[in-house]
Amino acid sequence: MAKPVQIEVWNPNGKYRVISTKSMPGTRWIDLLVQQDCRVEICTLNKTILSVEDIIALIGDKCDGVIGQLTEDWGDTLFSALSKAGGKAFSNMAVGYNNVDVDAATKYGVAVGNTPGVLTETTAELAASLSLAAARRIVEADGFMRAGLYEGWLPHLFVGNLLKGQTVGVIGAGRIGSAYARMMVEGFKMNLIYYDLYQATRLEKFVTAYGQFLKANGEQPVTWKRASSMDEVLQEADVISLHPILDKTTYHLVNKERLSMMKKEAILVNCSRGPVVDEVALVEHLRENPMFRVGLDVFEDEPYMKPGLADMKNAVVVPHIASASKWTREGMATLAALNVLVDMRSLHINFFIILHSI
Numbered sequence: 570m571a572k573p574v575q576i577e578v579w580n581p582n583g584k585y586r587v588i589s590t591k592s593m594p595g596t597r598w599i600d601l602l603v604q605q606d607c608r609v610e611i612c613t614l615n616k617t618i619l620s621v622e623d624i625i626a627l628i629g630d631k632c633d634g635v636i637g638q639l640t641e642d643w644g645d646t647l648f649s650a651l652s653k654a655g656g657k658a659f660s661n662m663a664v665g666y667n668n669v670d671v672d673a674a675t676k677y678g679v680a681v682g683n684t685p686g687v688l689t690e691t692t693a694e695l696a697a698s699l700s701l702a703a704a705r706r707i708v709e710a711d712g713f714m715r716a717g718l719y720e721g722w723l724p725h726l727f728v729g730n731l732l733k734g735q736t737v738g739v740i741g742a743g744r745i746g747s748a749y750a751r752m753m754v755e756g757f758k759m760n761l762i763y764y765d766l767y768q769a770t771r772l773e774k775f776v777t778a779y780g781q782f783l784k785a786n787g788e789q790p791v792t793w794k795r796a797s798s799m800d801e802v803l804q805e806a807d808v809i810s811l812h813p814i815l816d817k818t819t820y821h822l823v824n825k826e827r828l829s830m831m832k833k834e835a836i837l838v839n840c841s842r843g844p845v846v847d848e849v850a851l852v853e854h855l856r857e858n859p860m861f862r863v864g865l866d867v868f869e870d871e872p873y874m875k876p877g878l879a880d881m882k883n884a885v886v887v888p889h890i891a892s893a894s895k896w897t898r899e900g901m902a903t904l905a906a907l908n909v910l911v912d913m914r915s916l917h918i919n920f921f922i923i924l925h926s927i
């Protein structure tokens with residue numbers, strides 16, 4: 570039975586019907602769609618994560634394109650429904666496709682897009698923030714102040730880790746991993762070790778040039794190393810940040826065995842996807858190694874945390890906000906709208922006008 574649909578409508582007489590499963594920041598994305606004769610329907614259902622059934626009800630009998638969210642399961646059922654409704658385009662408002670079955674989309678003739686690039690610096694900045702928060706125990710110290718426990722300066726009070734001169738490890742040195750690495754190398758003069766399936770040539774050149782600059786100014790130069798295995802990064806680095814895509818090869822990339830390879834006082838940051846880390850093993854490791862710290866933006870079973878994680882003082886946890894800057898979220902929404910417009914190309918969208926209006 571069809572579910573009731575709660576929507577906000579823009580340009581009711583538009584020729585093409587485009588649905589956004591969530592309200593998104595800014596209005597530029599709506600303007601772009603409206604300028605191209607789209608009727609835009611935004612779901613206003615008061616429910617954080619829409620089910621497949623909810624989305625089928627939104628798609629209805631006629632739908633040309635959909636902008637969806639990373640919390641939704643875009644598989645065979647939804648692409649079949651979209652295709653039956655005449656849909657040709659889907660865009661994920663996210664980087665990557667771990668919630669999207671691209672083969673199913675292809676089977677049903679639906680083109681899929683995502684929104685990389687505009688998230689890079691914002692996400693890297695959050696990874697850097699978590700690295701600092703964990704290294705300097707900021708959340709613990711904040712809680713201590715608010716609890717009225719501060720009685721005066723003490724030599725041992727909330728002693729953490731100095732980053733300067735230590736080694737930052739990056740797993741997955743793509744757009745975000747490289748941006749994070751540059752921040753940590755340039756900002757805190759850390760040495761870099763990274764692991765990726767591909768060589769990060771521009772990142773290597775950056776660290777080399779920065780090292781030369783430091784040396785020319787009488788400072789200790791920073792260094793870089795491309796590790797031949799992920800384990801090498803885990804063994805050598807003091808702060809490790811995870812930035813790979815999530816796929817079969819990266820599921821539980823950090824597991825019990827790999828956690829045990831890391832330094833006892835290391836810091837692990839995850840701003841990629843929750844399942845990249847075996848969270849049960851992580852909780853156990855945090856419990857057994859109080860000097861080991863983590864900064865987590867993502868969780869294995871979002872919105873839930875594995876039992877025990879919330880009690881760990883050596884964990885800083887935030888609710889998947891790495892891309893949450895106004896500029897980035899508006900950019901993601903704009904890119905998602907453009908993806909849908911471009912992929913509805915059989916509808917004779919006027920690309921000249923689109924390009925001149927962004």
Ligand SMILES: NC(=O)C1=CN([C@@H]2O[C@H](COP(=O)(O)OP(=O)(O)OC[C@H]3O[C@@H](n4cnc5c(N)ncnc54)[C@H](O)[C@@H]3O)[C@@H](O)[C@H]2O)C=CC1
Nearest residue numbers: 664665692741742743744745765766813814840841891892
């Ligand atoms: N927490 C958040 O809010 C956000 C999370 N993300 C996540 O970050 C991921 C990375 O985003 P970008 O840097 O833009 O993507 P990207 O594609 O530029 O970088 C991913 C890197 O991971 C590497 N990689 C793939 N498999 C690997 C493996 N088995 N071992 C080591 N490296 C491997 C790739 O070669 C590539 O260089 C996204 O796929 C997304 O899941 C992205 C944006 C925001």
Ligand SMILES: O=C(O)C(=O)CO
Nearest residue numbers: 662663664688891892
């Ligand atoms: O875009 C992504 O990949 C996210 O995780 C949301 O910011």
